[in-house]
Structure formats: structure tokens, C-alpha cells
Amino acid sequence: MKKNVFKKAFAVAMSVMMVGAFMTGCGSKSGSDENVLVIGGSGPLTGDYSTYGISVKQGAELAVKEINEAGGVNGTEFKLVFEDDMADPTSAASAYATMADNGMQVGLGATTSGACLTAVAEAEKDGILVVTPSASQVECAAPENVFRICFTDPLQGAYAAQVIKEKNIGTKVAVIYDKSNDYSAGIQKAFVDKAAEINLEVVTNQAFTNQSNTDFSVQLQAVKNSGADLVFLPIYAQEAAYILTQAQKLGINIQFMGGDGLDGVIEKAGEANVSALEDVLLLTPFFAKDDSDFVKAYRDEYGTTPDQFAADSYDAVYAIKAAMEKSGAVPTDSDFNEKMIAAMTEIEVEGVTGTMTWDKSGEPDKTAYIVQIKDGKYVEFN
Amino acid sequence: MDFLSNLISGLSLGSIYALIALGYTMVYGIAKMLNFAHGDIIMVGAFTIIVSISTCGLPVWVALILSVVMCTVLGVVTERVAYKPLRKSEPLTVLITAIGVSYLLQNLALLIFGSSQKSFPSIFDISSVHIGDLSMSGESVVTLAVTIIIMIALSLFINKTRAGKAMRAVSEDKEAAELMGISVNKTISLTFAIGSALAAVAGVFYGATYGFIGPYTGSMPGIKAFVAAVFGGIGSIPGAMIGGLLLGVLESLSKAYISTELSDAIVFASLIVVLLVKPTGLLGKVIKEKV
Numbered sequence: 001m002k003k004n005v006f007k008k009a010f011a012v013a014m015s016v017m018m019v020g021a022f023m024t025g026c027g028s029k030s031g032s033d034e035n036v037l038v039i040g041g042s043g044p045l046t047g048d049y050s051t052y053g054i055s056v057k058q059g060a061e062l063a064v065k066e067i068n069e070a071g072g073v074n075g076t077e078f079k080l081v082f083e084d085d086m087a088d089p090t091s092a093a094s095a096y097a098t099m100a101d102n103g104m105q106v107g108l109g110a111t112t113s114g115a116c117l118t119a120v121a122e123a124e125k126d127g128i129l130v131v132t133p134s135a136s137q138v139e140c141a142a143p144e145n146v147f148r149i150c151f152t153d154p155l156q157g158a159y160a161a162q163v164i165k166e167k168n169i170g171t172k173v174a175v176i177y178d179k180s181n182d183y184s185a186g187i188q189k190a191f192v193d194k195a196a197e198i199n200l201e202v203v204t205n206q207a208f209t210n211q212s213n214t215d216f217s218v219q220l221q222a223v224k225n226s227g228a229d230l231v232f233l234p235i236y237a238q239e240a241a242y243i244l245t246q247a248q249k250l251g252i253n254i255q256f257m258g259g260d261g262l263d264g265v266i267e268k269a270g271e272a273n274v275s276a277l278e279d280v281l282l283l284t285p286f287f288a289k290d291d292s293d294f295v296k297a298y299r300d301e302y303g304t305t306p307d308q309f310a311a312d313s314y315d316a317v318y319a320i321k322a323a324m325e326k327s328g329a330v331p332t333d334s335d336f337n338e339k340m341i342a343a344m345t346e347i348e349v350e351g352v353t354g355t356m357t358w359d360k361s362g363e364p365d366k367t368a369y370i371v372q373i374k375d376g377k378y379v380e381f382n
Numbered sequence: 383m384d385f386l387s388n389l390i391s392g393l394s395l396g397s398i399y400a401l402i403a404l405g406y407t408m409v410y411g412i413a414k415m416l417n418f419a420h421g422d423i424i425m426v427g428a429f430t431i432i433v434s435i436s437t438c439g440l441p442v443w444v445a446l447i448l449s450v451v452m453c454t455v456l457g458v459v460t461e462r463v464a465y466k467p468l469r470k471s472e473p474l475t476v477l478i479t480a481i482g483v484s485y486l487l488q489n490l491a492l493l494i495f496g497s498s499q500k501s502f503p504s505i506f507d508i509s510s511v512h513i514g515d516l517s518m519s520g521e522s523v524v525t526l527a528v529t530i531i532i533m534i535a536l537s538l539f540i541n542k543t544r545a546g547k548a549m550r551a552v553s554e555d556k557e558a559a560e561l562m563g564i565s566v567n568k569t570i571s572l573t574f575a576i577g578s579a580l581a582a583v584a585g586v587f588y589g590a591t592y593g594f595i596g597p598y599t600g601s602m603p604g605i606k607a608f609v610a611a612v613f614g615g616i617g618s619i620p621g622a623m624i625g626g627l628l629l630g631v632l633e634s635l636s637k638a639y640i641s642t643e644l645s646d647a648i649v650f651a652s653l654i655v656v657l658l659v660k661p662t663g664l665l666g667k668v669i670k671e672k673v
Contacts, residue, residue, distance in 0.1 A: 211602070214592050
């Protein structure tokens with residue numbers, strides 16, 4: 001009993017201290033710097049998915065730096081606060097709270113879908129504008145204050161089917177997908193539905209799971225026997241690297257095509273396997289062209305080639321800038337949030353992932369490129 | 383034709399399981415313990431190859447020797463440090479220690495190499511073998527051949543040499559073997575050394591077949607190989623070979639004809655069935671307790 005009393009007293013003391021700390025945090029940061037817009041973003045900076053969060057953070061950092069060097073917007077400088085949410089919904093909630101304490105007035109999504117749902121729910125209560133670079137699950141952009149840079153999973157699947165039909169890339173399509181992954185299964189479903197609608201023949205659907213993602217000989221054999229002339233891979237780069245190298249070993253010479261998840265497959269496959277990737281097609285809004293200013297600036301800053309996630313996040317910051325320019329809003333306006341959200345549907349952003357406009361749904365209207373891998377490099381495909 | 387090509391996929395997969403299972407069954411047969419870290423020693427062997435060829439630029443044969451030496455030393459050291467102090471304790475204690483060693487190795491690799499998978503350098507340049515419409519990758523053909531050679535060599539070693547005789551004696555009765563002047567510690571160390579060297583070989587062929595190695599690469603094949611060893615009768619060397627091949631074929635056929643998602647469930651369920659019908663596995667011997 002005595003112990004419990006102690007515990008309670010300790011808990012109360014701790015909470016008082018924490019609240020105190022939060023309050024001083026608010027007092028000193030938000031509102032005092034009139035000419036600073038605090039953008040709060042979160043993503044996994046540690047753990048298995050850390051590459052995504054780090055890319056998003058770096059893409060946003062680069063955009064913020066460029067905008068500030070050019071003198072800011074409406075006399076306002078941008079400041080990025082980025083928290084680690086480990087791609088975990090619970091951590092995303094505390095990351096959001098930390099950012100709010102730091103005076104966040106615009107949210108930069110959360111990097112991954114699950115975490116983004118939590119962040120978005122909080123942001124909806126606060127009424128602030130959120131631009132999510134990379135959370136592709138449909139529900140993430142459901143609230144009115146949320147806008148998205150990347151494609152949703154279903155949109156990507158349907159778009160892929162349409163492109164294949166229109167450009168006549170294949171007539172009999174086989175799909176290999178990861179049934180245990182929402183991203184992959186979401187694209188596969190939309191792809192098959194759309195294909196049925198536009199009379200694109202899907203000859204076989206071959207599934208795998210995250211427990212059986214190293215040996216694909218049976219699936220590849222089935223694809224070969226199905227008589228397919230195109231294999232669609234709505235999966236991530238690592239599994240694609242396995243599939244492509246094994247297809248080469250088995251002597252299967254069919255055209256392969258993937259979505260934006262395949263971004264990074266050249267690095268994953270490694271130099272030893274470059275030949276297995278020859279001619280593979282990618283349908284993606286972004287690919288790193290060596291001569292683009294963004295790619296050069298990113299390489300100078302971080303020494304690596306930007307991926308999809310970095311590009312999406314770079315565009316998200318520029319979309320925020322465009323909304324500020326359009327509305328003329330400054331962070332001290334009492335109706336700053338309303339002005340910004342209204343402006344998002346009026347702007348057009350020429351980003352590194354394409355030219356985008358948004359409607360009230362928060363989904364971007366943009367196109368994707370088809371790129372082809374030749375000698376371990378991406379080239380545009382016509 | 384469909385069936386034959388799936389059968390070949392199964393044999394390719396099974397030859398890897400068989401190669402890993404040989405190490406498992408050898409250690410179990412002699413030391414009477416399940417070395418759950420065996421799969422992770424394979425991962426260490428494969429990473430040794432990656433580091434020595436891709437990072438240090440050493441020639442392939444040096445890398446192969448380094449990999450075998452590395453795994454052998456690792457096997458002997460883990461035995462000394464983790465298992466030997468437990469020689470007299472319950473089998474369960476040793477089993478849990480083995481699981482601990484397995485996690486230790488995985489997390490060390492995670493710390494050193496990061497979570498993303500690394501591509502394995504191409505060390506054999508063998509074109510695939512075609513018979514009519516059927517094809518089997520060159521790596522699989524070599525793996526199968528090497529597995530058979532190792533199986534025969536191991537059987538000969540255990541049945542025909544003095545060291546092998548000592549191993550069999552230790553396996554039957556440690557105290558009696560000691561009384562006969564056999565050094566139990568040395569024999570068990572030798573068993574671990576051979577078992578781990580086999581793990582290095584398995585790592586090389588796993589890497590060559592699948593092309594990518596990550597910190598957790600060893601865990602699933604390790605479990606499958608354990609199942610293969612039990613399937614064939616744990617402790618029996620030809621049993622491990624047969625168990626591995628059967629398991630691979632079973633996995634491939636259930637993927638092809640039943641469901642790609644359920645194949646693992648089917649594989650593990652079939653183990654339960656085999657153990658119900660024949661508790662010692664396909665080639666396992668019933669050892670009578672002499673009173």
C-alpha cells in the first residue's frame with residue numbers, strides 16, 4: 001500500500017514537471033518568431049524502414065535550405081522539425097505532440113501510411129495543413145486538411161493497367177505480388193480490376209508472402225507456362241532483385257515492369273547482377289536524371305542519389321511554399337490554416353515528381369513516366 | 383512438363399536444405415544437441431565471402447578458405463563458450479542457449495552490416511543446364527553434386543576413421559567413451575568444427591544460388607533444414623540428404639499446385655504427420671536403452 005502511494009506521488013510529480021516543460025516549450029518557441037514557419041515532419045529514422053524516413057527528411061531539408069537561401073516566402077523563413085516515429089503509429093502520436101510543442105504550423109505528413117493515419121487524426125483536430133509526401137494508403141488523405149504528393153496504391157495499379165494497354169507494352173500480363181503487404185496487395189487488386197474493365201488479359205496472379213520471399217522458381221515457372229508477354233511486379237526492390245536474378249538464371253526472357261516500389265532496384269541488385277535488370281520497365285513519377293538540378297544539389301549535400309521518397313518530400317515543401325505565395329498568408333495570421341488549405345486547391349506545382357494540382361479530395365493530379373533500365377541506368381522509354 | 387519443371391525447382395531448393403541439414407544432423411548425432419545457431423553460422427560464412435571479395439578484393443579461392451576457417455573457428459568458440467559449461471545440464475537449457483547464440487549472431491550482423499541485404503559476388507560462372515524445355519540453374523546442379531559428395535565423405539569419415547569411431551562412441555555413451563580413453567571434449571570440438579565448416583560451404587552455395595545475404599538470411603533455411611533433418615531421421619546422414627530433397631520437392635509442389643501462401647504450413651504439417659507415423663523419421667534408428 002505504502003509503495004503505491006509513493007508511486008502515485010512520484011507520477012504526479014513527474015507529470016507536473018513534464019507539463020511544465022511542455023509549457024515553457026510553447027512559450028519560448030511558438031509565436032515569438034514572427035517570421036518563421038515551422039514545418040513538422042516525422043518518419044522512421046531508425047529500424048528496418050529507416051531508409052524511407054531518412055530520404056524524406058533529407059529531401060525536405062534540401063528544399064527548406066533552398067527556399068531560405070532565396071529569401072523565404074512572404075518575408076517568412078521555413079524551419080523544419082523532424083522527429084523519428086519508427087514507422088509506428090504510437091510513436092507517431094508522440095512525435096506529433098513534440099512537433100506541436102515546437103510550434104508546428106504545417107505538417108509534413110508522416111512518411112509511412114500507418115504512422116500517417118495517427119498524425120493526420122491529430123492534425124485534423126488542430127486544423128493545420130498537412131502535406132504528406134509518401135503515405136500511399138487511401139485513408140491518409142481523407143480529412144479536408146490533408147494533401148498528398150505520391151500516388152495512392154489503387155491509383156497506381158489502375159494507372160499501370162491503363163498505360164500497358166494504351167502503349168501496348170503487353171497483351172497477356174502475369175502479376176507476381178506480395179500478399180502479406182498492403183502496398184503490394186492494394187496495387188495488385190486495382191490493377192486486376194482495371195485490367196478486366198479495359199480488356200487487358202491477366203493470365204496469372206502469383207502470390208508470395210514475407211515468409212517466402214527468397215525462392216521464386218515456382219512462380220516464375222508458372223509465369224513462363226502461362227504464356228505471358230509481360231510480368232507486372234507491384235512489389236519492393238529487394239524482392240524484385242530476387243525475382244529478376246532468378247528469372248535470368250532460369251533463362252526466362254519476358255518483359256518485366258514494376259511500379260514506384262521498384263525504385264532503388266539497381267542499388268539493391270548490385271553490380272554483379274546488372275545484366276538481370278536489362279530492359280526492365282518502371283512506372284514512376286520520379287527517377288533520378290543525372291543532369292537535373294535537384295539530383296545534383298541532393299548529391300552535393302548528401303553524397304547519395306535521391307530516391308522517390310526524397311523527391312516526394314522535396315515537392316511537398318515546395319507545395320507548401322506555393323500555397324503561401326498564392327494566399328499571401330503569413331504564420332501570424334489568425335486564419336493562416338484556412339487560407340493555406342484553401343490555397344492548396346488553387347495552386348499548380350511543377351515539382352521534380354511531375355506537375356501537380358489538387359482538388360478537395362487531397363489527391364494529386366499528376367502523370368508518371370515510364371523509364372527503362374539500360375546498362376544499370378534509367379533512361380526514358382517511349 | 384509442368385510437373386517435371388516444378389520437380390526440378392524442388393530439387394534445387396532441396397539440395398540447399400540437404401546441405402544445411404547435413405551439418406545439423408551431424409552435430410545432433412554426435413553431441414546430442416540441437417544447434418539452432420547453425421543457420422546463422424551459414425549467414426556468417428556468406429558474409430565472410432562478401433567482405434573478402436567485394437570489400438577486400440581477394441581472389442575467390444582465398445575467400446572460400448577464409449569463409450571455412452571463419453565458420454570453423456566460430457563454431458568451436460561458441461561450443462567452448464556457450465555449450466561446454468552446460469554439458470551436464472538439461473537438454474532444454476542447452477537448446478535455449480543455442481537460440482540465444484542464434485539471436486546474438488543475427489544482431490551482431492545487423493549491427494555490422496545493417497538491415498538491408500547485400501548482393502553476393504558471382505563466384506561460379508556456370509551456365510544453366512537445359513534438357514529440352516527443362517532447365518536447371520548451374521548453381522543448383524553443383525550444389526546437388528557437392529551435397530552428395532559431402533554426404534558420402536561424411537559417412538565414410540564417421541564409419542571408417544578412428545576419429546569417426548570416437549565420435550560414434552561419444553554419441554552412444556559419453557562416460558563409457560571417456561573410460562575407454564576417448565577425449566570427449568576434443569571429439570565434440572571436432573564435431574562442431576566439421577559441422578561449422580559444412581555451414582560455411584552451405585553459405586557459399588546459398589549465396590551463389592539466391593544472390594543476396596542479410597542478417598536474417600540463415601534463420602528460415604535453418605529452420606527448414608532442421609525440419610529436413612528430423613524428416614529424414616535426425617542423426618542419420620543419408621537421412622538428412624533425403625529429408626532435404628523431399629522437403630524441397632514438397633515445398634515446390636505445394637506452391638505450384640495448392641497455394642504459394644500455404645506452402646510453409648504444408649511443409650511443417652507434413653513433418654507432424656511423419657513424426658506421428660514414424661517418430662524417428664524416415665531413416666532414424668530406434669536406440670534401445672540397455673539396462
